[in-house]
Amino acid sequence: MARNSTPQLHVQPTPEAVLHDVARFFVTRARQAVADRGRFTVALSGGSSPRKLYELLASPAYRTQVDWAKAYFFFGDERNVPPTDAESNYRMAAEALLTPLGLAAGQVFAIDTSQGPAEAARAYTQTIQEFFGPEPAIFDLVLLGLGDNSHTASLFPHTPVLHEALPAAREVYVEEKQTYRITLTAPLLNQARAVAFLVYGADKAAAVQHVQHGSRNVEEFPAQLIEPAGELHWFLDVAAAALLVPTHE
Numbered sequence: 001m002a003r004n005s006t007p008q009l010h011v012q013p014t015p016e017a018v019l020h021d022v023a024r025f026f027v028t029r030a031r032q033a034v035a036d037r038g039r040f041t042v043a044l045s046g047g048s049s050p051r052k053l054y055e056l057l058a059s060p061a062y063r064t065q066v067d068w069a070k071a072y073f074f075f076g077d078e079r080n081v082p083p084t085d086a087e088s089n090y091r092m093a094a095e096a097l098l099t100p101l102g103l104a105a106g107q108v109f110a111i112d113t114s115q116g117p118a119e120a121a122r123a124y125t126q127t128i129q130e131f132f133g134p135e136p137a138i139f140d141l142v143l144l145g146l147g148d149n150s151h152t153a154s155l156f157p158h159t160p161v162l163h164e165a166l167p168a169a170r171e172v173y174v175e176e177k178q179t180y181r182i183t184l185t186a187p188l189l190n191q192a193r194a195v196a197f198l199v200y201g202a203d204k205a206a207a208v209q210h211v212q213h214g215s216r217n218v219e220e221f222p223a224q225l226i227e228p229a230g231e232l233h234w235f236l237d238v239a240a241a242a243l244l245v246p247t248h249e
């Protein structure tokens with residue numbers, strides 16, 4: 001598949017400004033997708049960084065700008081916990097965005113962890129295939145975060161899922177956290193029309209630098225696997241961008 005993944009950098013002075021930048025990008029992509037294809041499909045990220053973005057999207061300033069009835073929400077990864085658990089990516093997104101928007105049940109596709117990680121991954125692969133039908137599963141937008149160890153979604157360093165060649169969901173045992181997670185594979189994430197990383201804070205600066213400018217080593221820096229067929233955007237604050245060499249455009 002042709003790659004179009006020269007990263008487009010969007011650097012803002014504060015995390016709050018970055019969040020507004022991503023919210024505007026989200027709205028633009030949602031409106032464009034609905035105009036072009038009649039619906040908007042998005043894979044949400046988890047962890048701590050996106051909660052404020054989701055709250056912003058549900059706030060009056062942004063929620064009126066999207067036809068949410070035509071939006072379909074998936075998850076890039078999930079922890080192997082019930083949806084009520086404080087660690088659940090679904091719970092975070094539901095509290096901050098999905099419940100406030102009052103979406104219909106058929107618009108939100110959570111990863112069902114009730115049967116264990118392997119079955120969760122198998123079932124989620126099937127859920128995605130059934131939603132997209134015979135067409136390739138191409139999300140209009142994939143939101144991603146970046147761990148300070150350069151993981152993204154739940155593509156963690158030195159895990160077998162980094163070598164998965166199929167566009168699918170897979171379980172992964174994360175040694176450093178002594179737990180399973182479920183993640184979309186890099187080939188599936190890379191089918192997206194647009195991928196947007198949201199990264200802020202000085203603790204992420206080294207990972208940002210390694211992923212973007214380090215020598216290629218996907219075992220150490222799994223986010224280097226993200227080379228989408230569509231656009232690749234990095235939304236950073238100055239602290240997270242601090243180790244990038246400035247370029248003059």
Ligand SMILES: O=C1O[C@H](COP(=O)(O)O)[C@@H](O)[C@H](O)[C@H]1O
Nearest residue numbers: 045046047048049145146147153
């Ligand atoms: O574990 C996760 O971490 C990454 C990065 O999260 P952050 O808390 O450092 O912002 C995130 O992309 C992923 O979805 C999440 O499960």
